[in-house]
Amino acid sequence: MLLAGVGLTGCTDDKTEPDPGTWPSLEVKFLEAQYSTVKLEVTAANLTEIAYLATPKADAKETPTATIVFATGVKSAIADGVSSLTVSKLDPDTEYVIYVAATTANEEFFEKVLEVEAKTASFGDNAYDVFDVDYMSFSMNVKFQPTDPENVIKYLLMDMLTYNYQSMMNYTDADMMNLFDDIYHNYITENTVFVFNEENSIIRDENGEPVTDEDGSMITLWNPMVPGQLNYVLLGEFASGEHPWGFGQGYYLPLWDQDAYYEAVGGGGILGEASSRADDVEQGDFWTGYYQKIEVTNKKPEKLGEIKINTDKLRPNGGLLTFELCEGVSYLCLGIFEEYDMEAIKTSMLKGDLSNMQWALTSYNAPYILNVQTYEIAKGQTDFSFNLTEYFTKFTPGTKYYVYAVGINDNTGSKQAFAKLEGFTLPEPTKPAPEVTVTGIDAPEGHEESPYEVWFNIKCTTGDAVTAKYAANYEREWEVELNAGKTNTDLIENGNAFTPDEIEKINSAEGYNVMFSTRPDANTYLGVIAYNDEGTGNDPDEDGSAIGKKRSMPVPDKEPVDSKYFESLLGEWTLSAEYEGGEAPMTCKVEIVSGLTCPESLSQEVIDYYLNNTNYSKEQVEKLYEGFKKQLKLYNERLRGQNRLLCLGLDIDRPKYEYSTNYLAGWKTPYDLFIATTKEYNGYDTESMFFDFGPKWYLEMKSDGSVVAPFDVTNLPPLTLWNKGAEYYFIGISKMAITQGEFPVTISSDNSTITVGGYEYQGDTYYPNAAKIMYGGQYSTDTRVCGALTLTKGWNGESVKSVVKGGKSVTTNDVLGAERAVRPLSRTSVSDAKSYEPLKVTPLAEKSLRERWKQRAAGKYIRR
Numbered sequence: 121m122l123l124a125g126v127g128l129t130g131c132t133d134d135k136t137e138p139d140p141g142t143w144p145s146l147e148v149k150f151l152e153a154q155y156s157t158v159k160l161e162v163t164a165a166n167l168t169e170i171a172y173l174a175t176p177k178a179d180a181k182e183t184p185t186a187t188i189v190f191a192t193g194v195k196s197a198i199a200d201g202v203s204s205l206t207v208s209k210l211d212p213d214t215e216y217v218i219y220v221a222a223t224t225a226n227e228e229f230f231e232k233v234l235e236v237e238a239k240t241a242s243f244g245d246n247a248y249d250v251f252d253v254d255y256m257s258f259s260m261n262v263k264f265q266p267t268d269p270e271n272v273i274k275y276l277l278m279d280m281l282t283y284n285y286q287s288m289m290n291y292t293d294a295d296m297m298n299l300f301d302d303i304y305h306n307y308i309t310e311n312t313v314f315v316f317n318e319e320n321s322i323i324r325d326e327n328g329e330p331v332t333d334e335d336g337s338m339i340t341l342w343n344p345m346v347p348g349q350l351n352y353v354l355l356g357e358f359a360s361g362e363h364p365w366g367f368g369q370g371y372y373l374p375l376w377d378q379d380a381y382y383e384a385v386g387g388g389g390i391l392g393e394a395s396s397r398a399d400d401v402e403q404g405d406f407w408t409g410y411y412q413k414i415e416v417t418n419k420k421p422e423k424l425g426e427i428k429i430n431t432d433k434l435r436p437n438g439g440l441l442t443f444e445l446c447e448g449v450s451y452l453c454l455g456i457f458e459e460y461d462m463e464a465i466k467t468s469m470l471k472g473d474l475s476n477m478q479w480a481l482t483s484y485n486a487p488y489i490l491n492v493q494t495y496e497i498a499k500g501q502t503d504f505s506f507n508l509t510e511y512f513t514k515f516t517p518g519t520k521y522y523v524y525a526v527g528i529n530d531n532t533g534s535k536q537a538f539a540k541l542e543g544f545t546l547p548e549p550t551k552p553a554p555e556v557t558v559t560g561i562d563a564p565e566g567h568e569e570s571p572y573e574v575w576f577n578i579k580c581t582t583g584d585a586v587t588a589k590y591a592a593n594y595e596r597e598w599e600v601e602l603n604a605g606k607t608n609t610d611l612i613e614n615g616n617a618f619t620p621d622e623i624e625k626i627n628s629a630e631g632y633n634v635m636f637s638t639r640p641d642a643n644t645y646l647g648v649i650a651y652n653d654e655g656t657g658n659d660p661d662e663d664g665s666a667i668g669k670k671r672s673m674p675v676p677d678k679e680p681v682d683s684k685y686f687e688s689l690l691g692e693w694t695l696s697a698e699y700e701g702g703e704a705p706m707t708c709k710v711e712i713v714s715g716l717t718c719p720e721s722l723s724q725e726v727i728d729y730y731l732n733n734t735n736y737s738k739e740q741v742e743k744l745y746e747g748f749k750k751q752l753k754l755y756n757e758r759l760r761g762q763n764r765l766l767c768l769g770l771d772i773d774r775p776k777y778e779y780s781t782n783y784l785a786g787w788k789t790p791y792d793l794f795i796a797t798t799k800e801y802n803g804y805d806t807e808s809m810f811f812d813f814g815p816k817w818y819l820e821m822k823s824d825g826s827v828v829a830p831f832d833v834t835n836l837p838p839l840t841l842w843n844k845g846a847e848y849y850f851i852g853i854s855k856m857a858i859t860q861g862e863f864p865v866t867i868s869s870d871n872s873t874i875t876v877g878g879y880e881y882q883g884d885t886y887y888p889n890a891a892k893i894m895y896g897g898q899y900s901t902d903t904r905v906c907g908a909l910t911l912t913k914g915w916n917g918e919s920v921k922s923v924v925k926g927g928k929s930v931t932t933n934d935v936l937g938a939e940r941a942v943r944p945l946s947r948t949s950v951s952d953a954k955s956y957e958p959l960k961v962t963p964l965a966e967k968s969l970r971e972r973w974k975q976r977a978a979g980k981y982i983r984r
Contacts, residue, residue: 142166144224148234151204155212155251156259158238160205160220162198167222167230170198174207177215177237186221186229198222208252212261212313213242248355248414255347255419255534257317264310266357267409272307272371274298274358277316277342280350280476282485284469292381293354293403293413294374298363301370303331306341307358316353318344347421347533348479350471357409375409418479424448424529427539436549437515437655438508441523445502446537449527452495452504453481456511459520459543465490478538481526497527508546514613515655517548553658554650555582557631560670564633571640572835574670578648579631585623585650591615592636595643595669596804608660608667612647626650639835641674677761683821688871689765690714692915697772698907706903708771709915712819715756715766718749718791726795733798748794748806755790755810763821764830770815770839770850773890774903783846784815784839784890793842801842814840815890817850819865819874828862829876829888835860839890847893852879852886857899863888874911 147163162170173184173193196205207218217237222230243249243261252259266273274297278286286296299306303323314320321340323331330338345351361373384401404411425446433440443452455477457465469489470476486492491511497504508515520543527537559577563569578590591598591612601611618626625632626648638644647667651657660666689712696705722745730741759766771784790809793801803809817839820828830836831850839848852858864877878885888909891899 144222144230146170146220146222146230146232146234148205148220148236150236150238153238153240155241155243155249155261156208156210157252158207158210158216158218158236158240160207160218160236161202162205162220163202164198164222165200166225167198167200168225168227169195169223170205171195171221172205172207173219174210174216175219176211177217180217183233183235184219186233189219189221189233190223190229193219193221210240212240212251215239248412250414250416252315253416253419255421255532256345257315258351258416258418260314260316260353260414260416262308262312262314262355264308264312265410267375268357268359271357271359271375271409272309273410274307274354274356274371274374275314276306276354278352278354279343279345279483279485280352280471281469281480281483281489282343283352284471285485285489288468292378293411294356294376294378297354297356298358298365298372298374300363300367301372302367303339304341307371316342316345316351343484345418346479346482346484347418347536349418349483350476350479351416351418353412353414353416355410355412355414356407357411359409374407376403376407376411378406381406421534421536424527424535424537427525427527427537429523429525429539429541431541431544433505434508434544434546435654436517436547437651437653438512438546440505440507441541443504443506443525443539445497445504445527447500447502448529448535449497449501449537450499450530451528452497453486453492453526453528454495454506455481455486455490455492455524456508457490457522458512459522462522477524477540478526478536481524482528482533482536515546518545520545549654549656551584551652551654551656552582553656554580554585554652556580556585556588556626556648556650556658556663556666558646558648558666558668560644560646560668561633567635569673571673571675572638573635574638574644574672575633575635576646576668576670577631577633578626578646579628580626580650583627584652585627586653588618588623588626588648588650589613589615590618590646590648592644592646594638595645596808598645600804608647609649612649612660615647623650637834638672639837640672643669643671645669674758675762677758678763679823681763681821681823683763683825685819685821685827685867685871686714686765689819689867689874691913693874693911693913694915695769695772695909695911697905697909699772699903700906702903705910706772706774707916708769710767710769710911713766713768715759716752716789716791718752718789718794721745722795729795729797744806745794748790748809751806751810752790759818762818764818765821767817767819767829768815770817770890772903772905772909773848773892773901776902781843781846783843783892784848787813787815787840788842789813803842809842811837812841814838814842815848816840820862827865827867829865830862831860831879831888833859833893838893848890849893849899851889851891851899852881853889853891853899853901853904854878854884854886857891858886861886872913876909876911878908 144166145164146167149161149163151159151161153159158174164170171190171193173189194207207216210216215237216239217235220234220236224230243263245263246261247263247265249261250258251261262273262275264273276297276299278296283296297306301307305323321342321344323339323341325331332338357375358371359373359375360369360371362369363372381401381403384406404413425448427446427449428444430442430444433442445452466472466474470480480486480490481492487494493510495504495506508521522543523541525539529535557579561575561577563573563575567575580588589612591614598611602608622632634646636644636646645667647660649657649660649666658666691712693710693712694707695710696707698705722741727738727741730736731738736744768787768789771782771786773784775782788796788801790813793803793809793813794806801812803812814837816837818830818836820830822828829850831852833849833851836850839850841847849859852861852863858879858881861879861881863879866875866877867873876888878887880886887905887907889901889905891901894900
């Protein structure tokens with residue numbers, strides 16, 4: 121309400137009367153008051169600048185001079201005529217005296233400081249009031265109105281894009297608000313005025329210092345806002361209780377009917393099973409306590425200018441999008457989407473309204489959720505080009521693409537330019553695909569044949585390959601993927617890329633000879649797709665010449681060794697092993713044999729199982745078994761040819777928890793796998809059974825009379841592979857793993873004790889362990905053996921389990937192995953052909969929006 125208003129016209133004591141039209145004048149009137157602002161009407165003439173200073177009436181004493189008003193107040197230019205002036209950042213329900221001063225064209229102060237008295241509005245009885253909405257902040261008054269005064273009101277601020285993404289992950293509003301009380305304290309117990317800005321998002325300790333997580337990143341309550349952003353403020357009533365995710369006691373019990381909600385959305389009351397019907401169900405209908413979901417939109421940016429997007433440099437395989445930028449663009453945020461993504465983005469992420477795209481592209485989580493790329497633009501730069509291959513690895517003719525661009529001016533983002541290009545397609549390719557032949561070859565001149573290497577020749581007979589990819593793996597792994605529904609193209613496109621130098625060789629008349637590591641006597645597939653300058657590639661699913669096959673040679677027999685141990689060590693043994701954290705050695709049964717055995721013919725029960733569960737006829741089953749027996753005979757001959765005995769059983773990696781599966785308990789022979797049910801084991805062929813069975817390891821007799829236990833992850837079969845999800849290897853472990861070598865073996869004079877010692881390497885001892893291979897070539901053990909394996913003649917009939925509490929879990933990152941003279945190309949893991957390591961940095965919350973965009977332009981961002 122207006123309490124006082126003053127108007128003055130300047131005069132002079134000069135005897136020469138000036139033109140009245142040049143006299144400076146100023147009049148100020150009260151218009152209206154909000155919670156934190158007062159709007160004034162200003163009528164001015166012949167003035168250049170105006171300043172105001174707002175002081176609570178209780179603190180106002182004497183009128184300040186114009187010098188003080190200009191020095192400590194808020195200044196702005198003033199034009200002749202009537203205009204409005206908004207006095208901001210005031211406290212609600214407070215009386216103010218607003219002092220107004222001005223300067224003339226002669227840079228002199230207007231002769232009088234004017235005063236206006238006004239009172240800001242009070243909040244009244246509203247449940248909440250939103251005010252002071254700016255580009256990157258806003259304020260909100262919330263009345264504390266729980267159903268029970270012992271409860272609290274939890275709050276959360278989240279932009280709509282992040283909220284919708286979290287909702288798609290089946291997080292409810294209650295889940296999102298239910299943060300850890302000991303750190304976040306995101307609840308109120310009385311009427312509260314929130315000032316949501318970047319500074320207040322930082323959680324601070326009792327000394328005012330930012331609280332950090334274990335990585336040193338500051339912990340914040342909400343992400344920084346951007347101009348035009350649509351926000352949700354969630355408010356919900358919580359009672360004291362136990363957190364469902366194990367946070368302990370706190371205000372963790374939301375007053376809402378979760379079971380009824382999940383029943384309504386078709387989720388059965390279990391988190392993660394809610395169906396798409398959740399979009400049609402209002403969560404507020406299921407809260408039994410206080411709940412609000414409030415929309416607040418930040419002040420929208422002013423228009424900076426125009427951006428033009430050009431497509432004249434596009435090609436069938438991507439090409440360039442070019443941008444003509446208006447002046448003043450410091451950062452360019454780009455979002456590029458294929459048509460099948462756009463509908464989901466529009467309906468699920470942007471509330472069905474693509475006008476939200478502008479702020480969404482600049483928002484904090486845009487790089488994570490929308491894969492937005494941000495580029496720094498040099499001062500004065502007005503052109504920019506972008507290659508679509510930076511976004512997409514494959515282009516399908518006829519696919520529609522959508523591009524959205526936001527140009528940002530400065531550290532506030534208060535001025536922006538927005539452009540879009542929707543539904544464009546790439547030019548159709550006009551050239552035929554390259555022709556490729558892949559041939560398995562013998563070792564080329566200058567290289568010897570090896571059981572551990574296979575060679576191929578790759579040739580583009582049309583000579584027009586610009587890029588090319590390959591995938592290589594053993595026949596079994598490749599065929600299993602094809603049987604699962606993948607195509608050769610799928611496997612190769614997710615494989616490895618050739619370098620430009622290699623492409624040049626592939627295009628040559630001689631082609632390119634490549635070598636891959638292999639295990640002995642195994643088939644390797646190599647598939648290649650070559651692409652021309654339009655991105656058109658050959659089709660390996662139609663053109664069989666683009667996939668080559670080569671079998672490695674078997675390991676030649678060694679010079680025969682005549683040793684008494686081939687007979688004296690046969691039979692059952694009790695193995696004992698010391699392990700870290702163990703109170704007593706663990707024991708297991710081991711049987712040493714000179715070869716594998718199987719019945720001469722299958723029982724009728726086994727034949728019936730095959731007939732009832734496969735498409736084999738009886739004759740085919742019997743033929744399959746004949747092939748199996750030949751494989752068994754060959755296995756035994758090669759075992760003896762390497763002067764080895766086969767050891768069955770190595771139960772030395774016990775799981776940490778009783779309910780976990782022990783993949784090493786007992787053993788299965790190839791015959792056990794042949795007669796197993798498809799649920800127990802389903803191999804690719806009979807040859808696979810001799811690779812997968814186990815646990816198996818070997819004792820090898822040397823010509824000097826010594827005995828060793830060989831281990832070789834690359835060239836020997838795994839310890840066991842038949843159990844689903846468990847690929848174990850026999851390796852040496854100390855501070856790191858060693859994957860190739862020979863453990864020394866000592867045998868007592870009466871042949872009653874066998875000791876498998878540690879492998880010595882560079883002053884360290886690596887003891888034999890059974891380790892599971894993990895993704896990325898790491899090895900993991902639950903119980904780590906830390907001493908020699910001791911085998912005692914005979915079996916006492918009972919395994920001693922590990923008794924270390926919780927077990928011992930070790931992941932070995934560093935692996936030692938032998939290097940080859942010729943470096944082989946990498947095989948392709950066909951089930952997991954690609955992996956992406958997220959780039960993690962720690963942006964400081966105090967940094968300006970410009971700094972955050974600068975980080976994004978450098979590819980550095982982290983989702984909170």
